[in-house]
Amino acid sequence: MALKNQRGSFFRTHILVFLLPAALIYTLFMIIPLIDTVRYSFYDETAEGITSFVGWDNYILILTDERWWTDFSNALENNFIFFVIHMFVQNPIGLLLAALLSLPRLKMANSYRTLIFMPTMLSVVIIGFIWKLILSPLWGVGDTLVGFVGMTDGLPALLGEESTALITLSFISVWQFVGIPMMLIYAALLNVPDDLVDAAIVDGANQWTAFWRIKLPLILPTIAMVSVLTFVANFNAFDLIYAVKGALAGPNFETDIMGTMFYRTFFGYQLQPGSATLGATVASLMFLVILCGVMLYLFVIQRRLQRYQL
Amino acid sequence: MKLSKRVGPLGVHAVLMCYTVIALFPIYLVIMNSFKSKKGIFRDPLAFPTGTTFDLVGFEKVIARSSFDVYFTNSISVTVISLVFVLLLGAMAAWALAEYDFPGSDMMALYLAIGIMIPIRLGSVSLLKMIVGMGLVNTLTALVLVYTAQGLPLAIFILREFIAQIPNDLKEAARCDGVSEYRIFWSIILPLIRPALATVAVFTMIPIWNDLWFPLILAPSQETATVTLGIQQFIGQYVTDWNAVLASLTLAIVPILILYVIFSRQLIRGLTSGAVK
Amino acid sequence: MADIKLSGIKKSYGKAEVLHGIDIDIKDGEFVVFVGPSGCGKSTLLRLIAGLETISDGDLQIDGETVNDMTPSQRKIAMVFQSYALYPHMTVYKNMAFGLTLGKKGPLGGLLGGGENKKLIDEKVQKAAKSLKLEDYLHRYPRELSGGQRQRVAIGRAIVRDPNVFLFDEPLSNLDAALRVNTRLEIAKLHQDLEATIIYVTHDQVEAMTLADKIVVVNGGHVAQCGSPLELYHHPANKFVAGFIGSPSMNFLEGTTTAVHAGSLDVLLDYDNSTASIPVHPDETQIGDKVTIGIRPEHMKEGNDQSFKLSAKVNVVERLGEASYLYLENGENDPLCVKTDGHSITKAGDKVELCADFSAVHVFNAEGNALARTTSDQKYIAPKLSA
Numbered sequence: 001m002a003l004k005n006q007r008g009s010f011f012r013t014h015i016l017v018f019l020l021p022a023a024l025i026y027t028l029f030m031i032i033p034l035i036d037t038v039r040y041s042f043y044d045e046t047a048e049g050i051t052s053f054v055g056w057d058n059y060i061l062i063l064t065d066e067r068w069w070t071d072f073s074n075a076l077e078n079n080f081i082f083f084v085i086h087m088f089v090q091n092p093i094g095l096l097l098a099a100l101l102s103l104p105r106l107k108m109a110n111s112y113r114t115l116i117f118m119p120t121m122l123s124v125v126i127i128g129f130i131w132k133l134i135l136s137p138l139w140g141v142g143d144t145l146v147g148f149v150g151m152t153d154g155l156p157a158l159l160g161e162e163s164t165a166l167i168t169l170s171f172i173s174v175w176q177f178v179g180i181p182m183m184l185i186y187a188a189l190l191n192v193p194d195d196l197v198d199a200a201i202v203d204g205a206n207q208w209t210a211f212w213r214i215k216l217p218l219i220l221p222t223i224a225m226v227s228v229l230t231f232v233a234n235f236n237a238f239d240l241i242y243a244v245k246g247a248l249a250g251p252n253f254e255t256d257i258m259g260t261m262f263y264r265t266f267f268g269y270q271l272q273p274g275s276a277t278l279g280a281t282v283a284s285l286m287f288l289v290i291l292c293g294v295m296l297y298l299f300v301i302q303r304r305l306q307r308y309q310l
Numbered sequence: 311m312k313l314s315k316r317v318g319p320l321g322v323h324a325v326l327m328c329y330t331v332i333a334l335f336p337i338y339l340v341i342m343n344s345f346k347s348k349k350g351i352f353r354d355p356l357a358f359p360t361g362t363t364f365d366l367v368g369f370e371k372v373i374a375r376s377s378f379d380v381y382f383t384n385s386i387s388v389t390v391i392s393l394v395f396v397l398l399l400g401a402m403a404a405w406a407l408a409e410y411d412f413p414g415s416d417m418m419a420l421y422l423a424i425g426i427m428i429p430i431r432l433g434s435v436s437l438l439k440m441i442v443g444m445g446l447v448n449t450l451t452a453l454v455l456v457y458t459a460q461g462l463p464l465a466i467f468i469l470r471e472f473i474a475q476i477p478n479d480l481k482e483a484a485r486c487d488g489v490s491e492y493r494i495f496w497s498i499i500l501p502l503i504r505p506a507l508a509t510v511a512v513f514t515m516i517p518i519w520n521d522l523w524f525p526l527i528l529a530p531s532q533e534t535a536t537v538t539l540g541i542q543q544f545i546g547q548y549v550t551d552w553n554a555v556l557a558s559l560t561l562a563i564v565p566i567l568i569l570y571v572i573f574s575r576q577l578i579r580g581l582t583s584g585a586v587k
Numbered sequence: 588m589a590d591i592k593l594s595g596i597k598k599s600y601g602k603a604e605v606l607h608g609i610d611i612d613i614k615d616g617e618f619v620v621f622v623g624p625s626g627c628g629k630s631t632l633l634r635l636i637a638g639l640e641t642i643s644d645g646d647l648q649i650d651g652e653t654v655n656d657m658t659p660s661q662r663k664i665a666m667v668f669q670s671y672a673l674y675p676h677m678t679v680y681k682n683m684a685f686g687l688t689l690g691k692k693g694p695l696g697g698l699l700g701g702g703e704n705k706k707l708i709d710e711k712v713q714k715a716a717k718s719l720k721l722e723d724y725l726h727r728y729p730r731e732l733s734g735g736q737r738q739r740v741a742i743g744r745a746i747v748r749d750p751n752v753f754l755f756d757e758p759l760s761n762l763d764a765a766l767r768v769n770t771r772l773e774i775a776k777l778h779q780d781l782e783a784t785i786i787y788v789t790h791d792q793v794e795a796m797t798l799a800d801k802i803v804v805v806n807g808g809h810v811a812q813c814g815s816p817l818e819l820y821h822h823p824a825n826k827f828v829a830g831f832i833g834s835p836s837m838n839f840l841e842g843t844t845t846a847v848h849a850g851s852l853d854v855l856l857d858y859d860n861s862t863a864s865i866p867v868h869p870d871e872t873q874i875g876d877k878v879t880i881g882i883r884p885e886h887m888k889e890g891n892d893q894s895f896k897l898s899a900k901v902n903v904v905e906r907l908g909e910a911s912y913l914y915l916e917n918g919e920n921d922p923l924c925v926k927t928d929g930h931s932i933t934k935a936g937d938k939v940e941l942c943a944d945f946s947a948v949h950v951f952n953a954e955g956n957a958l959a960r961t962t963s964d965q966k967y968i969a970p971k972l973s974a
Contacts, residue, residue: 014491018406022399022462023422029459030425033433033440040435097329100322107319112326114574116333121570123520123538126562129545130336133555141339141355175332187582195672198639203686203748204660207318213685217676228427236429239522243542259431266435267527280435287432294427308675308730 038287040280051277058281072282074253075261076289078166082257083234085170086177091226093174094181099211101182102189104197113186120179128243131172135159159244162254169255173240177233181226188222189215221305228297235290238263258286337563344368344556351552368557375548377532378561381540388450388536389518392457396514397507399458400465405495407466408473409481419470425463430456431523441528448531456524461514468513472506473499509580519566537562589650589663589751589784590615591636596645598631605631607808608645613786613801618778621788622795623805623831630756632805633788637666637754649751660686665745666754669761671737673729673744680725683712683744715746718780735766742777755787759794771797792832796820804828826955829881835912837949838887838923840880844872850961852950854878858917863895867950867958878958879951884912884924886947889931893942899923901937913939 044054062068097116101109119127134141135158142155158168192215200210238259241249247264249256264272266279342358343351350363357363372378407419430437437456446452476499484494500507525539535543541562548554570577591613598606606628613619621629634640636647638659647655654662665686673682687708716722719739729737738758745753758774759767775798778785789795795802796816804811804819804827811831812824823829829837845862846853847869855862865880872878882895899915902922911931915923925941933939946962 012412015406015410015412017492018402018495019418022403022466023418025395025399025455025459026422026425026462029437029440029455030430030433030463031421033430033436034428036436036440037433093329097326100326103322106322108323110578112330113578114571115330116326117574117578118567118570119333119337121516121566122337122563123522123541125520125522125538125542126559129541129555129559130340133552133559134336134339139352139355139552144356178333183578183581190582193670193672195668195670196674198634198637199666199668199672199674199744200685201639202637202659202664202666203744204658204689206658209689214674232427232429236431238431239520242522242526262434276435276439283432283435287428290428290432306676 034287037280038284040277041284043277045275045277058278059285062278062281062285071253071256071261072285075256075258078255079235079237079257081166082170082173082237083231085167086174086230086234087227089171090174090178091181091223091230094178094226095185095223097178097182098185098189099215101186102215103207104194113183117179117183119176122176124173124176124239125243127172127176128240131175132159132244135168160251162251165245165251166255169240169244172244173237181230184226184229185219185222188219192218218308221302221307224297224301224305228293228301231293231297232290235286235293258282258289262286337567340556341560341563344553344560348553351556365553366557368553368555369561371548371551371554372544372557372561375554376540376544376558378537378540378558380533381535381537382565384450384534385519385536385538388453388457389515391450391454392461392518393511393514395454395458396461396465397510400462400510401469401500401503401507402495403462404466404469404473405499408470419466422463422466425460426467430460434523434527438527446528448529448534450529450534452528453524453534453536456528457518457521461518464513465510468510469503469506472503476502505580508576512577512580590648591752591784591786592646592648592651593636594646594648596632596635596647597643598628598635598640599643604643605808606635609805609810611803611810611813613784615784616782618775618785618787618798618800619803620795620799620801621786621803621805622790622792623811625790627805628808629788629790629805633666633754633756633786636752636786637664638662660689660748663751664754665748665750665752666756667738667741667745667758669757671729671741671761673737673740675729678726678728679716679721679732679740679743680712682729682740683715683747684708686744686748687711711747711749712743715743718746719743734762735770738762738770739773742774746781751784753781753783753785755785757789758787759789759791774798793834796832802832804831806831822957823881823949824957826879826881826951826957829949829951829957833883835884835924835926837881837883838925840882840923842878842880844874844876844878847872847874852878852958854880854950856880859898861896863945863948865895865948865950866945866961868961870952870958872952872958877953879955881949881951882943882947884926887925887941887943889913889925889927889933889939889941891940891942894945895943895948897941897943899939899941901933901935901939904933904935915939915941 041058042053042055043051044057045051062072100106101113103109133139135155136142137155137157137160140154142158146155156164158164196214196218197207197210200214201207205213235258237257241255241257241260242263245255245260247260247267247269249260262279262282265282266274266276268274339355343355345359345366346363347365347367350357350359350365353363359365403422407415407422441447441452444452446455480498480502481494484498489497519536520538521536522538522542525534525536526542529535530539541558544558545555548558591611593609593611593613596606596609597604609632611619621632623629631640635642638654638657638661642655646653649662659666674685677685687704712725713722716725719742721736721739721743724732724736724740729740732740738761741758755774759770762770771794774787778798787794787798799816801814802816802819803813806827812819812828814822816832819828819832823832823837826839830839840856840858842854842856842858844852845855846864848864850868851864851866852869852872853862853864863880887897899917901913902916903914905912905914907929909929911927911929911933913925913927913931913933915925917923927933946960949960950958952958
């Protein structure tokens with residue numbers, strides 16, 4: 001018995017040595033800040049740095065004060081549009097490209113894959129600036145390009161107009177990140193055994209019906225995962241809007257999303273001073289939105305989708 | 311039948327080719343125009359630089375007015391150091407979770423997986439306070455710590471699945487020979503999980519290199535700016551100088567593209583290896 | 588009715604040619620087995636017939652019609668895959684019905700459509716399920732079935748489509764030994780019931796021997812020999828087929844021609860420096876040519892009362908009860924094997940005298956081709972089975 005104990009403790013030291021450094025850094029710089037941010041959203045802070053507990057006041061302010069609520073609901077709505085465009089443009093295009101790339105014996109599939117994934121590798125900031133230049137009415141590249149497809153009036157200032165700015169930015173982001181759903185779905189499609197498609201072909205299917213009736217049902221879990229990843233990434237987005245439109249997310253807050261609103265609230269802009277506690281409140285609300293999406297995925301969608309052993 | 315057999319692949323290639331052009335054209339346009347004079351840029355943006363329009367003035371301005379070398383050094387140090395921490399600490403933790411059955415090991419795994427779905431950015435308010443409290447504002451150390459925490463959850467998740475597939479016999483054989491647990495990890499496990507480490511490295515590296523948020527709030531000074539932040543500030547300042555803007559973008563793009571072309575095979579193998587499901 | 592004719596079929600991937608001109612005639616209702624070592628091209632050949640790969644050169648005819656450019660369903664074939672390839676997200680019922688639900692592209696063409704078609708599909712599925720004893724499993728998913736059941740579902744999926752030709756790609760290789768024998772019998776019975784043309788690919792020569800009306804031995808992208816199981820066993824056309832068919836394999840002894848007669852050949856054996864005069868047509872064999880002599884283990888026995896004699900030292904004895912196998916010292920080469928009586932008292936280390944009838948001895952020339960035997964001993968010649 002003594003021997004066994006000794007052996008037990010011997011093993012426990014190892015576990016601790018292996019596990020502790022990662023757990024410590026993760027807890028200290030991720031979990032604690034997340035929890036502390038939520039805690040902080042229940043406090044108020046004066047300019048001198050004195051904090052006091054205020055209960056739900058910050059939330060009440062943001063969700064009921066007319067100016068705050070206008071801002072917040074606008075950002076939430078824009079963010080939702082941002083997400084919907086990704087969900088229904090980026091992911092279907094990714095699916096299409098992945099489906100084409102996974103066709104048997106497609107020549108140059110590797111080159112296509114590598115090249116299409118290229119923009120995904122670059123920083124969002126760089127991508128934002130590239131498109132800002134291309135769409136700039138000053139340069140005129142856009143006018144020349146749309147001229148090729150017969151639009152002689154030139155390209156409208158897509159990023160400058162209130163009606164088009166958000167959609168344009170969403171499409172820029174779609175353009176950059178289409179590689180991610182493409183790769184994840186492509187990997188899932190590669191895992192579908194060739195025999196299944198061959199069997200379907202022998203059964204009288206063509207590549208098209210084999211895709212819809214055999215491959216697609218088998219990769220639904222991957223598509224659900226891609227969707228939730230898109231959701232989390234979109235409600236956490238910031239870099240693109242900030243790079244192209246600045247913290248003010250113009251014109252007239254038309255491109256404001258949760259990330260940029262969080263930044264403005266936290267650091268202040270123009271005449272409004274920054275507030276760490278209100279910033280924490282916005283962050284907590286973002287947390288809540290993301291959590292809802294993740295929970296929906298984990299407890300509703302994922303449970304209904306059967307993962308098939310391939 | 312014959313017709314559709316031939317049209318099929320042709321149509322597929324047409325779609326893929328078309329999308330490839332869409333994906334690459336903007337990047338190509340920026341790089342090409344960065345080698346032109348201002349007149350060349352505006353008069354015929356689609357033309358290749360010629361004898362009369364070729365001009366390196368943009369690059370000269372960027373090098374004279376900004377410290378791109380510093381940005382690159384900063385980005386490389388932050389990325390590489392964070393990467394080493396994520397891979398080493400992540401592999402250690404993954405090994406502990408995969409190999410040893412101790413009370414609460416499943417809870418621990420779940421706890422460490424939360425960070426895969428919840429972005430660390432949401433904790434920025436408290437994180438900034440903490441970094442200020444530690445006196446680490448405007449240091450690269452702050453970025454390394456945050457990025458390590460950010461990269462660990464996915465790393466542990468992927469590596470744990472991978473380590474669990476290593477046959478038990480290998481470890482048992484080593485234990486019978488009296489090899490210590492540390493040695494088993496270092497000399498048997500680490501070499502075996504190299505392919506998975508490569509995958510994790512890619513997933514960890516790209517978001518760190520490209521991040522704007524944390525450099526912006528934790529280390530915004532000129533001395534600690536990363537490429538992403540540096541370029542954002544530089545372009546903000548010289549927004550009307552097209553030569554400089556295009557040249558700075560090219561300087562930021564080209565090294566990544568070269569690295570990508572060299573490592574794309576490994577990268578894509580990692581992405582599609584099934585290590586992530 | 589489905590006669591299949593392969594003429595000059597070639598297949599290349601890029602520059603690598605894997606099939607170098609295959610000619611095979613398959614009669615309606617025949618059970619044909621393609622057999623060969625792994626990588627010989629037999630599975631590729633099957634996939635070409637199925638229409639899953641395009642034929643690089645040559646002509647594939649089913650019922651006199653060239654089908655090179657037809658889809659698998661237009662060729663009216665059905666295939667059972669090695670992995671079974673059951674659709675994991677469909678029940679057994681839906682797996683079997685899948686091909687029939689594909690509408691106009693399905694084998695029934697325009698017949699399908701409207702309520703009647705569902706009834707028709709149901710009839711076919713139920714009938715197939717009944718014949719394969721799958722009625723109780725129709726609403727289960729493939730993952731809930733045993734290996735043998737999955738196998739039967741895969742066969743059922745082929746049957747409901749009522750094809751002209753069934754293709755089987757190593758269907759037994761994922762089953763355990765006991766189930767394999769059972770399923771083999773079931774497939775044999777299926778062939779009798781359906782009277783359909785079956786092409787079956789395997790690397791296992793026992794499966795080939797037991798199932799086939801006609802065996803096609805494929806080696807290195809060529810047809811090494813084509814014929815009935817007993818033809819291949821008794822009259823292998825070359826050394827490859829001789830070694831491949833039969834278990835344990837045929838023994839090979841190297842030798843040199845010392846004299847050529849009209850109906851026989853004198854061979855000096857490297858093994859024990861004895862000379863044997865073997866009754867075969869010498870063809871173009873000349874004095875001094877290297878030849879190989881082949882004798883099956885079961886055609887040799889202990890003793891010296893037959894025409895071909897050999898003495899050797901026994902290295903290992905395997906006693907199986909009904910028979911014992913003696914493994915003989917053979918220098919650096921594979922040991923020779925002799926199947927002997929289960930009551931044999933021979934032990935390892937013994938020196939033994941062995942003999943065989945000349946009519947059971949095969950001779951292969953330097954190119955590996957068999958020389959025709961001149962003996963008329965009926966025992967070692969394939970019997971003519973009435974068709």
